[in-house]
Amino acid sequence: MNILYYDCAVIGAGAAGLCAGARTAEKGLKTIIIDRESHPGGVLLQCIHNGFGLHYFKEQLTGPEYAGRVTANALASGAVLMMDSTVTEIRENGKEKLLTVYSGKDGVTLIHTKSVILAMGCRERCRGNLGIPGDRVAGIYTAGAAQKLLNMQGVLPGRTAVIAGSGDIGLIMARRLSWCGVDVKLVTEIMPYPAGLSRNIAQCLEDFNIPLRLSTSLTGIYGKDRVEYVTVAPIIDGKADHSKEEKIFCDTVLFSVGLIPENELSRSCGIKLHPVTNGPVTDSNSMTGIPGIFACGNVLHVHDLVDFVSREAETAADNCVQYIAGMDKEETENNIFPVSPEGDLRYCLPCSCKKGKDVCFYMRSSAVRRKARLTVSCSNTLLAEKILNYVKPAEMISLTLEGEKLCSFVPGSKISVTLSPVEE
């Protein structure tokens, strides 16, 4: 067995892992980035469409271009990339962490590290999770799995498709399949509003006259060997109305029905997870419940834009660097403020913040609003405020709070982050 020693081990070489690892390495930490795929870039490599990087690189890039740039940065920083390698276990070993890594090339490797940054990304919910009735036939894919087949392996998943769910990957795949000559018959969405970005509805569906049926449920998938048809029904009073069920003939069904942070490893080492985000509970130091283990990107909560992933990763990396610098000091945690999401907010991260430390809150709305007010307050004192247009669950909201604003409050006081509708 090989044994390696590092200051920081980053798990996952997607946007989050590459940006975090580049930053820790730049700041002098001996860093390794571990990923199970052969090439760094994560899901960006299969997202061949453009629209990435407008905030982070100030230009429109395709997924592979964004991946190429953050990979180049990571390599230039001196971080070591360990590809084709799967982390199977994280264990606390005194103050350090012990990672077990399996790879075809090196067999089993043990990595002793002072810190870990979790950047494993997320996975897609699938047909089985939804319990959609019908037959178990060929031709049923998650949108991302179909995207990988098509864009990385050059293989068409089918000839005629129905897409269940209006998540962004599903919308992007509707256009991609149309361009490849596949007849996309329909996109269904159970909610009364789309799950994906508005621009994707415009450029991926409207350009191709693909109907989007809101408040509609995919009620069954049928066929003998391969998908032959699906049934769809409108949702009335929260339930599919089977009397209005309709057959749509197709040979392929793609699911784009939500993403779940991939926290198998986090869970196995005892990290507490957030019931809403399904990612770790983190404090304003991006740290999980286990000291020295940090989290960023889609493993923490599902993002809408990769640009925010990169920024969040760099923040996590900076916090990791500080943690290692102060590792020998006994920290007295008496300046913690718990954060509570209120009003229309589904969640708000981080779950706590500290006096004197700037914090960027990331959150999502549970409702669609034409206009909304976002406020941060503590003990009935307003600390920050922002007016937002077109608030929707599909789009993430962020807000930065300067740490000194908390100086006059008693640690332990609750910070309320509230999103409320504005009447026009």
Place this chain on the structure above:
Amino acid sequence: MNEYDVMIVGAGVTGLATACSLCRYKLRILVLEKNCDAAFGVTKANSGIVHGGFHYPLTTLKGRLEIRGNQLFGEYQKRLHFPFKRCGIILAAFTEEELAKVKELYERGKKNQVPGIELCSKERLLQLEEKLSKDVLGGLYAPEGGVVEPYKYAFALAELAEKNSCDIRYDREVISGTWKNSRWEIHTAQGDCFTSKYIVNAAGLYADRVSGCFGAEEFAIHPRKGEEYLLDRLSPARPSKVVFPVPTGHSKGVLVIPTCDGTTMVGPTAETIRDKEENCTTEINRKNIFALAKNMIPSVSEKDLITAFSGSRPAMDGEDFYIAPSEKVPAFIQAAGIQSPGLTASPATGEYICELLKKEGLTLEEDPSYIPDLPYQKPLREMTKEEADAMHKKDPAWTNIICRCEKISEGEIVDAIRKGHTTLDGIKLYTRSGMGRCQGSFCSGKILEILARETGRSYQSFTKRGAASFLTAGNLKGKEK
């Protein structure tokens, strides 16, 4: 070349257990299977229970074979190394009426000499299984019952039979059998012709049709569909023992099953249907199953669902197994109507059919070159780091993880392909790849790549489970011609 002593129709657990019982003798044995792999019929979609031996009286053939089968499972596992655990079976009663029925079953179990069978008070039952609802009134405990992975068991039987020179041909559908010159001449839809001295009809749902092809007895197999729902490994509902309700009518009811591999399964339903090919799941059955399972174990939740499937039991009028020599045609053994407890009974059924063939005049001479067991290969997921590292030195592919949810290596997938499992479902059932919480979203593409590399075939030739279940529709270039 195509002359055999015994030909078995059907490569499910009954046919393959028969092949395994016969292959210790100097015989030429052929198994014909219409699907592209073993276990793809009734065997595949099954609760995977090795029953406790108290459901049926000894006056029934299935009752006798169940008891003998249960006893043989341990010995079979030692030789063949398939996943099997004697985790014990609990039967839980929630009403006074059910308690009375439990007493009846207990008496039957005693009569059947079920080892260790115990009539339990509420307290005893809750001590045995803490996941049970506190509303339970009492029940039964059969410590020798357990769970098995039916397809892995069937694959192991097939491997042992093949190792002992039995021929198994897949994608071969029998269409006719003619008795000529004291032999059967058999034709398949694929155009092959074989001859055999004896026939064993173990064709599951299609045993009636096969019987007809040979001019043997006329009977009807009534498919009785069962839906099963699989829960994530992390489900808090996973019991330590198989939990049964008190049976009503023909069905044993909806069970909560701690599968061999760490997941929890709830089901099955029992619904008589017409179409043998039908195996869809329905919303109403899903809701019923979850409601029934929650009565017994309240922590069962649809939130933990990872997949659902269904399959049909080959039921016959009379409800007992029909295992007997044909009275209409010579040298023909019927093995039909083998529904539950057919899996439990299968090792005993194999023996029993052997005896019937002997009585029908088949000469059973021990083969000195018989190999009684298979080599054991521990799966990567069960290896320690040290064992995995040692395996890597023999074959580096064993530490290249392909299925992240179930920790299945490239080495295991290549092994499955080289053993002839070249469909996605075949590889899945053989290795467990794609059986975890992502249900193959991450690994299916990688498995296709390995399949293409190992077989030299194109992506579009690969299927989910044979026939026209093609996974993809060609490459981009081909599309644009």
Place this chain on the structure above:
Amino acid sequence: MENSENTVIRKMICIMCPASCHLEITEKGKEGEYLVTGNRCPGGKNYALNEMRDPKRIVTAVVASDSTKIPCIPVKTDLPLQMDLIRGLLQKLFSMKIHVPVQCGDVLIKNYKDTGVSVVITRSVEE
């Protein structure tokens, strides 16, 4: 109340960036002259005017390669292409094969059909 002078003739969502501005286009008296509102940057106005006059899109695709490791190489148009030319371009891309090594930014097709739009490679592939 609306009058004929400033009737909204089309609503669209800007696709220039993920901000997804809701644009409203009104006719400015003369035909072909438009007023755009709802945009948060000048790009939005340009997008709306182009949509009204001559809609164009950035096209992305993958092209087969002779690489032993990366069978498909992603490409994009460096500028938006007229929508009615997209299908033809895609047909051409489906029939091509890229010889590796290539660098991200290498031009695969220069000035496609004299539109001034080129197709460039978006992923470096060494072997």
